[in-house]
Amino acid sequence: MAYIYTYACYEDERSLCALEMRSFFWEESQTSILESPIKIDPSRSPFIKERIAVIYEDHSLENLLKQVANFQVTGDTFKVYYVKNDGHEKIAEEGFENRRAIEKKIGLLINGVADLHHPKRVFGVMNVNGRWVFGDYVKSESIWFRHQQKPHSYSTALNTRVARAVVNIAIPVTSGIKAIDPCCGIGTVLVEALSMGIDIVGSDRNPLVLGGTRENIAHFGFTGEVRLADIRHITNQYDVAIIDLPYNLCSVISPEEQHEILQSARRIAKKVVVVTVEPIDEALKKTGFCVMDRAFVKKGSFAREVIVCM
Template identity: 30%
Template sequence: MYVYKYYPQYEESMALCEFENIFHEPYEKYFFTDYDYDYKRSVFIKERLTIFKESNDPKEIIAYLNDAHLYYENFKVIFYKNDEVHVPYEERLSLCHRLSEPIAGTTKLHEPDVELAITKLNNIYYFGLLERNRDWHRYEVKPHSYSHSLPLKVARCALNLGVGNDISQSIIDPCCGVGTVVLEGLAMGLNIRGSDINRWVSYKARLNLEHFGYDPLLIEKKDIHDIKEQYDLCILDVPYGVYSNCSVDDQLLLINATKSFCKRLVVITHENYKERIASLGFVIRNQCMYKRGNFARYITLCEVEK
């Protein structure tokens, strides 16, 4: 069971788009599937419950535990509260106590190493291993950054939208700035590298990679038009004229340039260029949006038209 959470005001579009791209099913906040997805890749998956036993009667789960001979060091059994079913406190407390008794090992009530959880949805109790997604923002504070750097949630969404379930793809970020997308891709275990035409910016990006223990040479100073290697995917956050003059035509030239080294593209733009991107010979596969205040980012997945 994967638990999705997001802020509807400005993240809903990204969360639903990512969900559809990963699971290929209609969105559910509490989503049950046999697919084992690396939940740490997504900023919208807050918890994952690996289900050991399910039943409409908690006694059956206790009987399962009596036969399973589970052993954990420093574990805790909790009742996972959800938004759909309310279970009274005393009932929750009693159930967790009864579930803990058959499990061998040592308990730890504060900051346990292992969390086992039971929850109730649609009159069914689900018991299993609970994992929380807490570390996705560990690269948020970088030694070198600037005010208009790509938000981490947008970077992760763009990567997940482009990669889907194939993490073996080779990825390039040809306007990488201070390396936000590259850092997040490396944290997700992806095969990614970056470049930037600005010598000083690419230097700061290399310092950011080195600070977090990655090979700084994964980022180099290079003009997008000089990229000769072929990649499976390109993530392009186009410059939009905050620190330099970059007109709409200039931005479209950068988008069009990616066709020489990549056939699949996730492009991030300040305005909705969907029709203009299509006019360049791309097929639009999906699009979502992130907006805070008056500043919007459009995340568009497209492929070179065959």
């Protein structure tokens, strides 16, 4: 089955968005639309707006309508929604009146019970890459946005939108993966990962922060292990480690400590995603890491780098 995703991101997030695309789909799109045989829940990503799982497609709308006329919906009420193409293609049908007219035309052809207000099933229709498509439609929920309202936060912590993308980059396929955030701080990454059902544990060597971390996790109804531990003393093995390197005035680390953190990460995890505010390529090389991919994300003059290492 083919899936069509629409995307939206700020200019300062474009590099991060592209890295998340490559992590999910092994490719990236230069437009706001990506097609793939890979199924991803749109709500996992802070950048995906919606998804259509294609049932019918044709180069002409008339022929698509003929296919839809044979479609039966049983047991569920439905609604049809016209998905705008905000990419390079602009067609006459994108006008509001025409979009509503096409929705109505398709809705009348489907064998089933329509419900415009509380449908159990939503279908999308879209003109994309020179053809018309029809299929099951899912709109993304901004779960990361709700996580901004947590009891405890740091001004220097990752924002929830970036943290969610970092988790997706580190763990695009969640099944069977054991992950760790060994410098978890206030738990921003942990909350995003736990909200996706990822098996992740957190630790930090700062005892003053962990009470707030546990409270943040519990605030959203999640449960997860958070313990007081220095990464250098962790002996368990994990598939993935996510490390937002300490950098603020309360967490100044020397080059030697940085090397020990990276060295420990390489020891305990097969794959490591590092978030850093300063160049660390030389340190990664000395530790024996191979850089697989990377992205930059900015907020004003402040920039972070996200580096995927093996």
